[in-house]
């Protein structure tokens with residue numbers, strides 16, 4: 001296994017719609033293992049493939065005991081609304097309240113290519129929605145009001161003005177969570 005470099009806000013791949021996985025093979029399994037390792041090293045609860053520069057519909061979540069492999073994931077049903085704080089490994093040190101459905105039923109393939117389906121609430125539900133957003137090129141800040149989003153982007157640009165690089169080794173990014 002190996003740690004993968006994270007792509008940060010500004011990297012074009014974060015805005016790409018990712019391509020479905022045609023076959024779950026050894027290469028995909030290795031990649032899933034690397035995603036888990038990278039996410040754990042960065043102390044995140046979820047990580048999508050395009051956050052490491054790979055525009056394929058693969059993500060992982062490990063939150064509150066839910067270890068989920070999301071290959072070609074799809075939300076089948078959602079209900080309720082809940083507001084909670086989110087961060088993102090691609091936008092280190094930035095957090096904001098995001099309102100999302102409280103409960104989601106998701107289907108996906110696991111690393112064996114087996115279809116699974118689960119109804120989730122709480123942090124796992126939030127993390128799965130956040131990661132599926134990534135696969136569609138959507139970031140949590142897109143859920144904020146225009147004013148809040150503009151403020152956050154302006155602050156981020158200012159803070160990163162001296163360091164315009166979009167790609168970082170995990171060790172130098174996100175000492176907290178995301």
Ligand code: NI
Nearest residue numbers: 087088089090
């Ligand atoms: Ni994220």
